Amino acid sequence: MNTDWRLVRGRPGPALADAVLGYRAFDLTLDRVQRRLEVPVGAVTLVANLGRGTLRIGRPGESGDWSSADSFAVGPRTRAVIGEHNGVMRGIEVNLTSWFARTVLGVHLGELRDRQVELDQLLGRRWRHLEEQLAELPTSQARFTLLDRHLLRLRAAGPEPAPQLRAAWRHLLRGTTPTTVAALAHEVGWSPRSLELRFAEHIGLTPKSAARVTRLARTLRMLTAGHPLSTASTACGFYDQAHLNREFRALTGGTPREFLHHRRTPGRHLDRLPGWVTSALLP
Incomplete structure (x- = not known):
């Protein structure tokens, strides 16, 4: 062929x-x-x-x-x-x-x-x-x-979505806001319940799940750019490298090492x- x-x-x-x-x-x-x-x-x-x-x-x-x-x-x-x-x-x-x-x-x-x-x-x-x-x-x-x-x-x-919703999403993408629902809701001027309801309807994820997904995105950018696991772990807000590995497997089905191997x-x-x-x- x-x-x-x-x-x-x-x-x-x-x-x-x-x-x-x-x-x-x-x-x-x-x-x-x-x-x-x-x-x-x-x-x-x-x-x-x-x-x-x-x-x-x-x-x-x-x-x-x-x-x-x-x-x-x-x-x-x-x-x-x-x-x-x-x-x-x-x-x-x-x-x-x-x-x-x-x-x-x-x-x-x-x-x-x-x-x-x-x-x-x-x-x-x-x-x-x-x-x-x-x-x-x-x-x-x-x-x-x-x-x-x-x-x-x-x-x-x-x-159009409420500006608070888009602001909350931008905060999560940048990783500049604490990952608790209450802290993120306070940041954009909503109650935690309002934030959860709006995320479910317009983002499709809970605020906690959205925070995990956006943190994975930041982690992947660092790892594929050649940063060590220890550096990515600290910069992306994981407790330690073991925490990063557990989250990575839960979200991707494998380890960072396996993912990077497939990228090669x-x-x-x-x-x-x-x-x-x-x-x-x-x-």
């Missing part, structure tokens, strides 16, 4: 820059099965299948619990998943902030936590019509432009989000 790997990244227009994390168009013809470990990142991913291949999704260490998906939404996650395909895939990926996914999909984000759901089930004819339009366009850039127009219309028609596997890792460490190729 002749192998071919084409991937085009796209950024949203300025009016969506705070809501859409990026687009990726892909067209793969490989001579092998490809398996990727995808760590939780606190975002929502939509995948449009444009006529080639089917993805299987499972969790590390749970070989009997796999599902197949064509065009689907991956909700906010508290644990890593493995995506596997037979080497042939063509489609487009849209990565959204969770709060904007709440607007786009029209569902309480907590309903999608640790789930992947066919987009037909969520959006029905609206999605099928958009997917048909995407498949007919000749270039990736034309598809990104169509997605921009579609998402701008949805944003104009839907509610020959091939293309192509993290899904700019500035994030999201993925590793598995053997």
Whole structure:
């Protein structure tokens, strides 16, 4: 089989820059099965299948619990998943902030936590019509432009999240706020109960789970940049290296050493989000 790997990244227009994390168009013809470990990142991913291949999704260490998906939404996650395909895939990926996914999909984000759901089930004819339009366009850039127009219309028609919610999320991303729910709620001027309810609806995670996911993101950036485990442990607020290892295994299914080893596997890792460490190729 002749192998071919084409991937085009796209950024949203300025009016969506705070809501859409990026687009990726892909067209793969490989001579092998490809398996990727995808760590939780606190975002929502939509995948449009444009006529080639089917993805299987499972969790590390749970070989009997796999599902197949064509065009689907991956909700906010508290644990890593493995995506596997037979080497042939063509489609487009849209990565959204969770709060904007709440607007786009029209569902309480907590309903999608640790789930992947066919987009037909969520959006029905609206999605099928958009997917048909995407498949007919000749270039990736034309598809990104169509997605921009579609998402701008949805944003104009839907509610914007409360500024306190977005402020709380930014604090967690930066790691500048104590990780207790009460401290974070006080920081943004809400009660702890209000913070928990808004996070469940618009982020899809509890504040505590969101703090764990964003701390993992900071840890991965440090480790893949070459910082020792001891340095990452202190900088990211773990009690010690053993605490970091326990959290890492709980969220990714493996150890930091194993993840870094997979990142060194020959091939293309192509993290899904700019500035994030999201993925590793598995053997």
